[in-house]
Structure formats: structure tokens, C-alpha cells
Amino acid sequence: MEKILEVNNLTKIYKNGRGVKNINFEVYKGEVFGFLGPNGAGKTTIMKAIVGLNTIQTGTVSIFGTNLHENFEEAIKHVGSIIETADLYLYMTAYNNLKIASRFYKSISETDIDEILDVVKIKEYKNEKVRNFSLGMKQRLALAIALLSKPKFVILDEPTNGLDIEGTIEMRNLIIKLAKEQQITFFISSHLVHEIELMCSRVAIIHYGELVNNGKEISEIKKEVNSLEEFYMSSIKKEVLK
Structure with a gap:
């Protein structure tokens, strides 16, 4: 192994x-x-x-x-990680949270962001502000950030x-x-x-x-x-x- x-x-x-x-x-x-x-x-x-x-x-x-x-x-x-709590921008949309996170990596496209949102099952809420998310949805968004670079x-x-x-x-x-x-x-x-x-x-x-x-x-x-x-x-x- x-x-x-x-x-x-x-x-x-x-x-x-x-x-x-x-x-x-x-x-x-x-x-x-x-x-x-x-x-x-x-x-x-x-x-x-x-x-x-x-x-x-x-x-x-x-x-x-x-x-x-x-x-x-x-x-x-x-490597992708979320240790302690994810720093989410509550006043921004889920999509824009990932857009900001993508700046830390090379060649993350809008398509990549949509794919990750789909993987964690919150794509339909991509344009909603995170402050309106349930805790479970915030956890899913945090996971999306950890997965964004395809680790x-x-x-x-x-x-x-x-x-x-x-x-x-x-x-x-x-x-x-x-x-x-x-x-x-x-x-x-x-x-x-x-x-x-x-x-x-x-x-x-x-x-x-x-x-x-x-x-x-x-x-x-x-x-x-x-x-x-x-x-x-x-x-x-x-x-x-x-």
C-alpha cells in the first residue's frame, strides 16, 4: 500500500x-x-x-x-485541510467564497468551482449568502474549500x-x-x-x-x-x- x-x-x-x-x-x-x-x-x-x-x-x-x-x-x-474552523465570509455568496480561495492556487477555473460545489451538493445555493446557510451547509462549503485544489x-x-x-x-x-x-x-x-x-x-x-x-x-x-x-x-x- x-x-x-x-x-x-x-x-x-x-x-x-x-x-x-x-x-x-x-x-x-x-x-x-x-x-x-x-x-x-x-x-x-x-x-x-x-x-x-x-x-x-x-x-x-x-x-x-x-x-x-x-x-x-x-x-x-x-494536501487540503480544514483545521479548527473554516474562515468563511458570511456576507459573501458560496461561489465568491470559493473564488477568493481559488486565488491561492494555479489554474482554478469557474468550471472547477462549479464542479466542487456540485460534489458537496450545494451548487444550487452557489449565489446565496453564506450567513443564510445552515451549519451543515457551512460544513459542506468548508469541505469544498479543502477540495478546491483537487488534493x-x-x-x-x-x-x-x-x-x-x-x-x-x-x-x-x-x-x-x-x-x-x-x-x-x-x-x-x-x-x-x-x-x-x-x-x-x-x-x-x-x-x-x-x-x-x-x-x-x-x-x-x-x-x-x-x-x-x-x-x-x-x-x-x-x-x-x-
């Missing part, structure tokens, strides 16, 4: 003593990789390190076989957080479809164990800045226990008892 992301011994400790240490995991082509942990566990710190938004004390990040810190532009050129690897921070049941199902199915049909690799961060179980093929679990599990197949987990939730709780209990 083609390795898309490789994180080795990544450590980032803040002045207050919190952070992450000795993080190791790999992500492979076409999979939806889940990164599961409670709020404050270190998920966002690691995602920011993966895309070069924060510095690390030790360790390496390689994307498509290129060291991020040795050749940033080459490593990141096929091969997409990092999404809590993509279903705050959505209602219908919106959650639609977002989950869209991500799975893109991974399957377009071979886009997804790295999904979430504190929602049920969503990771339904959406992802493998999962890494982070607890207080350390990985408890660095990428086990969810299908294998469910052969051992009834659910990912049960596996998560037993893994955390073992970590606490160390």
Missing part, C-alpha cells in the same frame, strides 16, 4: 507543560483514517504540525515521501461536529464516497467515537498527548470487542493503570 503520511517521534510541548510526545503513525492511500480522542488530548496540535502550522521540538513528518520541514512546498502541494490527501478537524442527524449522515457518506471513488485519502479528527467507527477504516487513539493505539483496523477491533467505544474505554483504562 502506498504510504501517504508518516509521522515519526513527533513531540511538541508548550510552556504550560501540555502538548504531545513521541507520536508515531502512518496513513495509506485511499483510506479514511480516524484520529480519536477527547477535547484537549492533542489532536489539533498534531494536525497543525502535519501541515506546518506549528513548530515541533523533535520528530519528522513526511507526506508523499517528502519531509515536510526539508521541502515544505513539495510535501504540501497535494490527494485531506485533513478534516471534527467535520460532523454540531451537525444534526441528517447532516452528519450526509457528511459521513460524502467522505466515504470520495475516498472510494476518487481515492482521496482522509485524515479525520473527532471526539465522537460512534462517528469514527462508522466513517473510518483505521483509528489512532490519543489520550493526554500520547498515542494509546497508533492505527488499528476497526474491523479487527470489532472482532475482539463489541464496539469501538468498548475498545476505546479499555485502552484508556490500560493507559491509566500503567
